Amino acid sequence: MLEFLARLFQRHSLSSKDVAKERLRLVLVHDRANISPELLQLLKDDLIKTVSKYFEIEEKSLEVTLDTSDDVVALVASIPVHRVKRSVKVASV
Amino acid sequence: MGEVIVITSGKGGVGKTTATANIGAGLAMRGYKVALVDADIGLRNLDVVLGLENRIVYDLVDVAHGHCRLKQALIKDKRFEGLYLLPAAQTKDKTAVKPEQMKEICLQLKEEFDFVIIDCPAGIEQGFRNAIAGAEKAIVITTPEVSAVRDADRVIGLLEAAELREPKLVVNRLRPRMVRQGDMMTIEDIIDILAVDLLGVIPEDEQIIVTTNRGDTVVLMDRSRSGEAFRNITRRILGEPVPLMELERDGHFFARLRRIMGLG
Numbered sequence: 001m002l003e004f005l006a007r008l009f010q011r012h013s014l015s016s017k018d019v020a021k022e023r024l025r026l027v028l029v030h031d032r033a034n035i036s037p038e039l040l041q042l043l044k045d046d047l048i049k050t051v052s053k054y055f056e057i058e059e060k061s062l063e064v065t066l067d068t069s070d071d072v073v074a075l076v077a078s079i080p081v082h083r084v085k086r087s088v089k090v091a092s093v
Numbered sequence: 094m095g096e097v098i099v100i101t102s103g104k105g106g107v108g109k110t111t112a113t114a115n116i117g118a119g120l121a122m123r124g125y126k127v128a129l130v131d132a133d134i135g136l137r138n139l140d141v142v143l144g145l146e147n148r149i150v151y152d153l154v155d156v157a158h159g160h161c162r163l164k165q166a167l168i169k170d171k172r173f174e175g176l177y178l179l180p181a182a183q184t185k186d187k188t189a190v191k192p193e194q195m196k197e198i199c200l201q202l203k204e205e206f207d208f209v210i211i212d213c214p215a216g217i218e219q220g221f222r223n224a225i226a227g228a229e230k231a232i233v234i235t236t237p238e239v240s241a242v243r244d245a246d247r248v249i250g251l252l253e254a255a256e257l258r259e260p261k262l263v264v265n266r267l268r269p270r271m272v273r274q275g276d277m278m279t280i281e282d283i284i285d286i287l288a289v290d291l292l293g294v295i296p297e298d299e300q301i302i303v304t305t306n307r308g309d310t311v312v313l314m315d316r317s318r319s320g321e322a323f324r325n326i327t328r329r330i331l332g333e334p335v336p337l338m339e340l341e342r343d344g345h346f347f348a349r350l351r352r353i354m355g356l357g
Contacts, residue, residue, distance in 0.1 A: 027243055028286065
């Protein structure tokens with residue numbers, strides 16, 4: 001009985017407007033990202049700069065995408081690494 | 094020098110033309126000189142919403158191409174002193190006017206009128222670019238639906254890219270009862286997502302259909318909820334701080350009962 005009530009309330013708590021808002025939030029992450037490929041390029045350039053401090057990478061095959069699966073948006077970066085750099089120079093702050 | 098405001102939405106059917114007519118009439122009611130411009134070339138409708146469809150001689154395209162003077166194309170409204178319409182052409186398409194020509198027409202209107210309000214067509218193509226070309230401010234209309242809010246977001250991005258900063262949002266066709274039941278996004282939800290300033294909220298109202306049937310505006314009707322919402326929007330455009338109206342003041346019996354009993 002209690003379980004039934006709990007389920008009932010749980011179902012109720014996910015109202016259709018919450019579903020609408022969540023779907024909107026997700027679709028807009030993509031829409032907004034799609035508006036500016038420049039932004040993605042800037043991010044790529046920054047990534048290359050940072051990652052190159054530690055690894056020798058293949059810059060040309062670097063891929064950065066926004067991936068939506070289920071209800072999570074993830075930033076996915078695929079960076080082919082040739083080798084780890086032996087001496088990491090830490091930039092003085 | 095007047096102010097040029099474009100009313101836009103991205104998605105069609107959310108109430109741009111109705112809002113243009115009512116905001117324009119609302120400003121004229123307050124004694125301002127207002128020019129309404131229908132930028133929806135090929136699908137003109139502001140004329141029928143205002144009940145002025147039988148008085149069109151020249152249109153926006155005629156003015157842009159120099160077939161007539163601007164003053165010859167302006168139709169004077171009989172109910173509101175100071176309200177004028179520059180109708181769109183019906184037999185041409187969006188490419189009949191260029192953004193530079195729209196800019197020029199807006200400049201000329203600004204000298205004569207306190208407010209120039211442009212009814213933007215749906216979409217984000219040339220019709221949209223024409224409509225925003227001469228505007229200094231933008232009002233974005235949406236309804237509490239996923240599709241309309243998504244399109245509003247896209248339009249806000251395009252407006253900002255075109256240097257029309259800080260557009261103001263109007264949420265149209267809100268149903269307070271569905272909001273209370275959790276079946277419609279709230280104003281807070283929409284503002285949270287779009288991150289823009291709110292200019293007003295218009296409740297769903299059958300009176301809009303009735304007045305539009307007759308070619309009248311709802312902003313004149315004292316007892317209409319949507320009319321009150323449009324009057325409030327008008328006042329906010331004029332810089333008065335007006336709080337959002339209580340949307341459920343005349344709610345159904347049980348809502349009132351709950352309120353009387355101190356439960357609502």
